[in-house]
Structure formats: structure tokens, C-alpha cells
Amino acid sequence: MNKKITVLPGDGIGPEIVNEAIKVLNKVADKYGHSFDYTYVDIGGCSIDKFGVPITDEGMEKCKNSDSVLLGAVGGPKWDNVDPSVRPEKALLAVRKELGLFANLRPTKLFPQLADASPLKQEIVGGGIDLLIVRELTGGVYFGSRKTEEVNGEMVATDIMPYSESEIERIGRVGFETAMKRGKKLASVDKANVLDTSRLWRKTMHKLSEEYPEVEYSDILVDNTAMQLIKNPTQFDVLVTENKIPPISIAGFKFAFTFPMESIRSFKPVIAKSSGSMGINTSSQAVRALIVNAPRDGLVSIRI
Secondary structure (H helix, E strand, C coil): CEEEEEEEEECCCHHHHHHHHHHHHHHHHHHHCCEEEEEECCCCHHHHHHHCCCCCHHHHHHHHCCCEEEEEECCCHHHCCCCHHHCCHHHHHHHHHHHCCCEEEEEEEECHHHHHHCCCCHHHHCCCEEEEEEEECCCHHHCCCEEEEEECCEEEEEECCCCCHHHHHHHHHHHHHHHHHCCCEEEEEECCCCCHHHHHHHHHHHHHHCCCCCCEEEEEEHHHHHHHHHHCHHHCCEEEECCCHHHHHCCCCCCCEEECCCCCEEECCCCCCCHHHCCCCHHHHHHHHHHHHCCCCCCCCCCC
16 A cells, blocks of 8 residues: 655654554554655644744645645644734644544543543442543634624634534534444434524434444534533443534543545544643553554544
């Protein structure tokens, strides 16, 4: 197998952990006779410093023309106050949108032998945890219009969170198909008691569930989800939700990789902004987790 991989080390701990991930890839290549051709592209703050933008058009084209993208971390205190139009995180959103990376899979597995390392009580996690969060990644408030303006003598900020039926159905189907391959149990996380987008989300998911009678389907509000994940995480198998919810409400559960149904996959070893972990050898720990959690049909990335 010969594959082209675009490497986006980025900022903070990003270069450290990407370098460790590449060591793993090279070992895999040597052992199984594969060949990986790496192309490096600046992304995030380092790209802003060099080119004035978080990712260049040329860099994006290299991503599009590769078989896979290995993404590190972006951002840090140095760039916290740059113009919002060129923040490091803009590059992450651009990569997701341009490559069609709408499905973000976050498997979480705790082996029973490591239960004592968890902050949760032994009676809760003693038997281990094995669940998967499916996050929609190219819609919602992250990609809606936004503005800050003066209204009646004071500043008012507005962020729009749009979702279409087709976007919801697309990610919902990933959730159901994933559940079919696991324990045939799917919980859809929303805020339907308040948000119109969540009410459309729930309606669309209910309709879609009719195509999957084998799957035990349920709705759950996001605030209750956060509590239940701490109180009894083993009740869940697969959870599906919109873009904003996981990083805010259920961010503690995250080994992650993102993909479209076909074409390029993106593998992200670390959380978006990880400057605080630089130089303390956490990257080797994450790479060990990468080896343990790699799926059979490709590579996986770990968020630490």
C-alpha cells in the first residue's frame, strides 16, 4: 500500500505528538510493507506568523490531494487576540468544511484493569467503559453566520445555529449504522425543550429510526447526558449529537477521528489547543493509546 499523507503539525504540543505518530506509521510501514509519502503544511498560529493566514490556499489543496490528513493542534495564548477572521481555529473549520469531514467519531474505552485510575467510583467503572460519541462536524453554530453590532447604545453579539434535515439525516445515519455494528443501542443528544434546531433534530431522528427497527433508540437532553455520563456511563453504547454539544458538555470523553463516508480521512492526535502539555512527554502516552485503539480499516487519532 502506498499512500500520500498531508501532515499538519500546528502549534503547542501538536508537533511533538505528530512526530510520535509518524514514528508509529513508519513502524507499521516497515512491518507490513507499506509506503507513506509525507507532505508537511503549516496550520494555525505558525501559519499566521509566516503567511498572515491560518492555512494557505496551497496548503488546503495539498490536503485535498492526499489520501489522508494527520492533524496536530492549533492555537495558543500568543494568538488569542488576533483578528477573529484569521484565528488559528479558522483553519480547523476550513479543513473540516473543504474535506467534507462531517462525522466525528469519539470512542471511549476504559479497561477494567485501569478502573482505579478513573476519578469515577469503582462501583461505576469497575467493569470498564465502552461507548462511542458521533458528533456532527460541519454544521450548526460553528458554521452559521455571526456578527457583533451596536444596538440601542450597547454591543450585541449574534451567532446563528442552522441545521437542515439533510445534515441531520446524514449524521444520524452514521449513528444508526455505527450502532448496528456495536450493541444496537443509540441515544440522540439534543436540547429540544428549548431550541428549534434540536426539535428539528429530534423529528428527523425519529423518522430515521423507522429504518432501523433493530436499534434501541432514545432521546436525551444534553444536561441530563452530562450527568448520566458521570453517574452511569455504561448505560450508553452510541451517542449522536450536533456540533456544539461535545466540546462543551461531554468533552471529557474523547479519543477521536473524523471522516467523510468516502474520500479523505482526517486523524487528529490532540485537542485543538494544547500549549499546556508541551515538553512533558504526554505525546508518547497518546501514541501508545493510538496503537491500542486503532481500527482495523485504518488509522486512528487520539485526543488527550
